[in-house]
């Protein structure tokens with residue numbers, strides 16, 4: 001029998017469902033000991049120190065990076081594995097063409113054999129967690145079991161974990177079960193399985209973020225999107241940001257961009273000096289749970305408590321908030337090191353890498369010093385722009401929803417949807433160049449509806465129908481926009497400066513919401529003219545701005561026919577309203 005740590009709450013107050021499940025998993029996996037996480041700061045420090053002693057974590061220079069550590073993963077375990085990620089529903093059609101599917105009993109049988117005895121000689125960590133403020137009716141709980149202390153430390157930063165979550169689980173008697181083992185890290189024995197009908201997740205063979213921190217993409221998006229559909233809300237891959245305008249009114253915006261396409265950066269942007277009077281508050285940087293409120297508006301909470309963000313590119317010019325935020329109490333994964341044990345990554349203005357992300361002497365011939373998908377894990381409260389409302393049980397009311405992608409051509413800087421139904425089509429039409437956040441080729445344009453292609457736990461056809469239904473319930477729906485910060489010129493240079501300057505686009509959106517800004521109907525939606533944007537102090541050539549704000553009709557007619565072919569894959573599950581909206585756009589483009 002495994003030895004066990006003290007329980008965070010008295011045995012008599014624990015949910016029987018939790019203890020029974022932990023016992024059954026221990027039977028199957030045979031750990032040497034069981035550690036129940038209580039979620040205290042002291043516990044995180046003890047787990048961290050133990051990994052430093054074992055050589056799994058490296059302490060960074062305590063003078064410049066106090067309480068910061070570096071973790072180097074297995075070199076073949078650095079990103080999400082979409083081809084090994086499955087939705088296991090009884091009916092294959094419920095998972096849809098957007099997901100890999102496996103029959104649930106077959107998936108359980110396969111995973112049981114992988115998990116059998118896999119924790120021999122290891123510690124089994126039990127991490128009870130709550131996604132969202134613990135006193136919020138919109139929050140949902142889960143328990144992750146893992147044999148990785150690195151995963152446990154990440155979960156302690158990323159979620160509200162420990163005693164309070166365990167107490168809520170006992171009260172509600174429902175929770176998402178997430179079982180994780182790093183296994184042998186063999187890519188041929190690696191699977192991320194989801195059983196939304198059973199509220200459970202089984203993940204084996206990877207220690208990387210999205211594959212292993214089960215509260216995040218597995219629970220808060222794939223399983224939660226399924227629950228949200230049944231319960232009438234939305235679980236989305238969106239940041240949430242508060243914008244206080246120069247008159248002092250704060251508006252909240254939610255934005256969905258694919259992985260490594262700018263959510264963290266937009267969520268904590270620094271207003272440029274040339275736009276005085278604005279202030280920005282981060283509510284969330286990756287996931288939003290959106291609920292129709294009694295007032296007819298859409299309300300959002302961030303289910304997470306920390307950020308698991310992309311490191312490369314972070315510097316005082318692009319994102320001073322993030323740069324300051326990760327200078328203490330931060331866990332770095334797969335960055336490079338300087339001679340002084342400072343973390344180093346591509347995009348830093350100074351410092352010199354001597355050791356690459358794999359711990360080898362840095363040799364530029366072998367590629368970048370930091371892995372392009374190197375990440376920081378840090379508590380949200382470390383962000384200088386953190387919103388005072390992150391723990392508000394009601395969340396924040398959303399004025400605008402933004403969809404976006406990374407596209408060197410076609411998509412203009414910004415356009416506005418005609419109405420909610422058209423906005424759902426605009427979201428469903430998102431395409432974006434792939435990034436290092438997932439294993440596979442980088443820079444290939446693919447369709448990524450609502451930035452949810454890797455994360456929607458059910459058939460996209462049903463998902464769009466649900467989006468339409470949610471909109472129909474809102475008497476004051478958010479306006480919907482599409483942006484592209486990543487347009488390039490013939491030499492491959494970005495046409496738009498991005499980062500803080502993106503506030504100019506957000507300001508136009510808020511004026512559209514207030515009914516005070518102009519726009520022209522460009523067929524695909526409503527675009528600002530150059531004079532509708534506040535361009536005071538903006539360093540963009542008029543010609544570049546004209547390109548950014550133009551719609552190339554022949555290119556867009558081709559885009560529309562590609563979107564039609566894409567949507568038609570969803571057959572009878574596709575709401576007819578989507579095709580009607582698309583025909584309206586095609587007609588406006590002269591097709």
Ligand code: GTP
Pocket residue numbers: 257258259260261262263264265266285286308309310311312313314318437485486494497498499502
């Ligand atoms: P996930 O955590 O993977 O979901 O990513 P994310 O959407 O939060 O992306 P993030 O903000 O971390 O940005 C990813 C990369 O895009 C970083 O290297 C950024 O420096 C870069 N980036 C972000 N915003 C902009 C922008 O406005 N313009 C340009 N050119 N690059 C940007």
Ligand code: SPV
Pocket residue numbers: 079080208209210211216217258259260286308437438
């Ligand atoms: C993403 O890939 O969208 C991320 C990082 O936010 S992960 O946690 O790996 O999903």
Ligand code: MN
Pocket residue numbers: 237258259260286
């Ligand atoms: Mn993400």
